[in-house]
Amino acid sequence: MGMSGLFLALTFLLLATTRLPVKACSCGPRHPQEDFCGSDVVVTAKFLSVPQLNHTLHHLQYKIKVIKKFKGFDDVGGITLVPKFLTTPAEESLCGYQHKALSKNQEYLIAARLLAGQLYVTTCSFVRPWSSLSPAQQLGFNQTYATGCGCQVQHCLSVPCNVESDTSCLWTDSLISSAGEGSQSLHMACLPSKSDFCSWKSLSTEAPQLTI
Ligand SMILES: *[C@@H]1O[C@H](CO)[C@@H](O)[C@H](O)[C@H]1NC(C)=O
């Protein structure tokens, strides 16, 4: 073995032994209204297949059937072809979404970006069974969050927090739950009111309006 061969062998040895475990993907909590407003397309859909590697895209793809279209299909700037695939990075370390199938008939709410005309999600995306959402979140996704995309959900991660503008709502669920699952996430949306202010409004479908 010559010098360069030895060097190569040592390099391989070094690479093999110093390979660190890949850091798992991590995502901060978000209010579902942020997921709605930050997405190109929001639908409910059923998963029809196990993921398959798309060799052209180097991504995994699940075959899906879109049921309801909540965002991204309007005449101005929306897509016209209904997506048939949900695309995600091939590796979990690259934030690839892994679908934990409950049943083929389960309808999922998917808030996605677009990649080559198909839904694109990562493990940080909002992909959850429709039936697991609170009635207020269902109303938010199918109707109300859209009216609040000019408002900002301002994250409050530690006290004190000061609201930064008239169009911001202080989101304090993360003070109580690290997953950000609190009453603002489950029951409210940050919506414009008179004179361009934004504030939390209860989306409860039955109960009278509560405000905090
Ligand atoms: C790969 O993805 C592209 C874009 O989504 C799609 O048009 C194509 O049909 C896919 N290929 C396969 C083999 O599914």
Ligand SMILES: *[C@@H]1O[C@H](CO)[C@@H](O)[C@H](O)[C@H]1NC(C)=O
């Ligand atoms: C939106 O969801 C709410 C809560 O599930 C439901 O009562 C309402 O009928 C839905 N509206 C539309 C337009 O799908």
